[in-house]
Amino acid sequence: MSEGSILPRPEIVREPVAAGALGVVEKPLSAWERATNIGALRKFALLVGLALVWEVYARWLNNPLLLPTFMATLEAFVRGVVDGELLGKAATSLRVLLIGYALGIACAALLTFLAILTRVGTDLLELLTSMFNPLPAIALLPLALIWFGLGYGSIVFVIIHSVLWAVALNTHAGFLSVSTTLRMVGRNYGLTGLRYVTAILIPAAFPSILTGLKIGWAFAWRTLIAAELVFGVSSGAGGLGWFIYENKNQLDIPNVFAGLFTVIVIGLVVENAIFRWIEVRTVRKWGMQS
Amino acid sequence: MSASSDATPLVDVRGMTLQYKTPDRLVTATYRVDFQVYPGDRFVVLGPSGCGKSTLLKAIGGYHAPVEGEIRLKGTRVGKPGPDRMMVFQEFDQLLPWRTVRENVAFPLIASGRCAARDVAQRTQASIVKVGLQEFADSYPHMLSGGMKQRVAIARAMAMEPDVLLMDEPFAALDALTRRRMQDELLTLWSDTRFTVVFVTHSIAEAIKVGSRILLLTPHPGQVRAELNSLPPDADAGALAALERRIHAMLFAEPADARAVAA
Numbered sequence: 001m002s003e004g005s006i007l008p009r010p011e012i013v014r015e016p017v018a019a020g021a022l023g024v025v026e027k028p029l030s031a032w033e034r035a036t037n038i039g040a041l042r043k044f045a046l047l048v049g050l051a052l053v054w055e056v057y058a059r060w061l062n063n064p065l066l067l068p069t070f071m072a073t074l075e076a077f078v079r080g081v082v083d084g085e086l087l088g089k090a091a092t093s094l095r096v097l098l099i100g101y102a103l104g105i106a107c108a109a110l111l112t113f114l115a116i117l118t119r120v121g122t123d124l125l126e127l128l129t130s131m132f133n134p135l136p137a138i139a140l141l142p143l144a145l146i147w148f149g150l151g152y153g154s155i156v157f158v159i160i161h162s163v164l165w166a167v168a169l170n171t172h173a174g175f176l177s178v179s180t181t182l183r184m185v186g187r188n189y190g191l192t193g194l195r196y197v198t199a200i201l202i203p204a205a206f207p208s209i210l211t212g213l214k215i216g217w218a219f220a221w222r223t224l225i226a227a228e229l230v231f232g233v234s235s236g237a238g239g240l241g242w243f244i245y246e247n248k249n250q251l252d253i254p255n256v257f258a259g260l261f262t263v264i265v266i267g268l269v270v271e272n273a274i275f276r277w278i279e280v281r282t283v284r285k286w287g288m289q290s
Numbered sequence: 291m292s293a294s295s296d297a298t299p300l301v302d303v304r305g306m307t308l309q310y311k312t313p314d315r316l317v318t319a320t321y322r323v324d325f326q327v328y329p330g331d332r333f334v335v336l337g338p339s340g341c342g343k344s345t346l347l348k349a350i351g352g353y354h355a356p357v358e359g360e361i362r363l364k365g366t367r368v369g370k371p372g373p374d375r376m377m378v379f380q381e382f383d384q385l386l387p388w389r390t391v392r393e394n395v396a397f398p399l400i401a402s403g404r405c406a407a408r409d410v411a412q413r414t415q416a417s418i419v420k421v422g423l424q425e426f427a428d429s430y431p432h433m434l435s436g437g438m439k440q441r442v443a444i445a446r447a448m449a450m451e452p453d454v455l456l457m458d459e460p461f462a463a464l465d466a467l468t469r470r471r472m473q474d475e476l477l478t479l480w481s482d483t484r485f486t487v488v489f490v491t492h493s494i495a496e497a498i499k500v501g502s503r504i505l506l507l508t509p510h511p512g513q514v515r516a517e518l519n520s521l522p523p524d525a526d527a528g529a530l531a532a533l534e535r536r537i538h539a540m541l542f543a544e545p546a547d548a549r550a551v552a553a
Binding site for chain 2: 179181182184185187188189190191195199200203204206282285286287288
């Protein structure tokens with residue numbers, strides 16, 4: 001082609017301005033900006049807002065039997081905590097919950113371990129999960145009462161049922177999604193069997209496993225409180241569900257709310273302290289979750 | 291290395307046919323491939339995509355069993371993956387995200403028991419220094435750039451002092467500038483320790499630069515087209531260009547044309 005078709009243009013060379021002469025290149029964020037960067041603080045502000053809405057609406061409604069004010073609930077809660085009744089009930093519930101949760105996780109671990117080692121295990125896990133996962137745990141309670149009697153055994157059984165499938169499903173899905181490259185790396189190191197699972201698969205699938213554990217925890221709570229609402233009278237002390245049921249019968253509505261409030265507070269603490277603590281030290285640190 | 295050990299091949303591939311199944315067909319990836327890799331070789335497997343070169347490397351790694359022929363490493367048949375053949379993959383996710391750079395390099399040493407426990411720390415450190423990552427030894431992989439991750443993967447493989455290093459297009463996912471620097475660094479590392487490496491690539495320029503010997507494969511299925519000697523890095527530009535043209539002709543032109551260029 002002819003050289004004249006493109007206009008001759010001069011070359012451009014520039015000297016950059018010295019960084020000091022530019023004005024602000026880098027400066028610390030203001031206190032307000034830094035404060036709004038803290039997730040806990042933002043969530044706390046939301047909580048205060050929600051409590052305020054509750055208080056205002058309850059005062060406007062002015063019917064303590066339908067909806068006690070936030071302050072009345074808080075008062076009942078503090079009273080319950082101080083005289084130890086609420087703490088005792090919560091401790092009873094938590095003990096049963098932890099036993100069921102731990103046993104459920106152990107069963108899920110066994111099932112998923114079988115599922116990744118053998119094809120029959122995979123089929124078994126998929127079949128059982130699709131059969132039992134949609135079955136509400138509370139629907140098994142009548143059966144559990146016949147098998148294990150009126151007592152902790154029945155509650156633990158239904159909690160295991162509600163935890164097992166959620167955890168197994170998530171863990172297995174996590175194992176399946178581990179990248180081929182990482183699997184090949186593990187086998188390249190000569191790892192097999194249990195060492196391969198613990199050294200490669202579990203950490204690589206940890207985001208899914210953690211989600212399963214969180215869902216399992218929430219399911220366990222729901223099942224426990226629901227089961228305690230059905231019976232609690234014969235199992236001596238009774239837990240939070242029984243506390244709620246009893247106070248409803250006595251029309252002590254602030255106490256009913258205080259019971260529910262306790263469930264919520266425990267949920268918030270476990271989610272935002274314990275699971276959060278695990279998350280920060282694992283999946284976030286490893287850059288698997290932002 | 292003694293003269294006698296140089297005479298026996300380290301990796302001996304004879305009449306190897308590889309097939310794999312997709313959900314609806316059986317694909318022959320390579321057909322009766324023969325080649326020998328000798329100690330200290332920088333053996334490059336070069337071919338267009340679809341010539342089964344990655345499958346071939348995975349077969350040497352022990353992930354894929356040949357349907358015909360055999361692979362021998364130091365005279366023993368390769369059956370399953372093992373730490374005597376360390377792989378460096380193309381993907382950046384080959385590092386364990388839950389371990390720091392140092393732990394990533396140290397873990398296979400501990401897991402395979404290839405190195406006495408008291409030597410692990412020292413060997414790890416030496417390997418990290420070799421690839422120039424001592425400042426990032428305690429970082430997690432997600433904090434590193436692509437080139438740095440590949441350096442860690444190379445350090446991890448070299449620390450194991452494997453019989454042979456298997457590299458599957460390790461620089462293909464890097465930008466052009468980083469790739470050139472990594473090729474230079476690999477050559478420097480090789481001139482330090484003279485390890486044996488089988489290197490898969492689809493770039494003719496990379497094959498000539500990195501390799502000491504180049505195996506050319508034809509596509510669909512992969513068959514040996516030629517096994518050539520590469521040129522030293524200080525060879526003159528004309529000779530390099532001639533070799534590049536010759537390889538290009540062999541891979542892409544009609545066989546008759548290739549003979550004309552080669553003559």
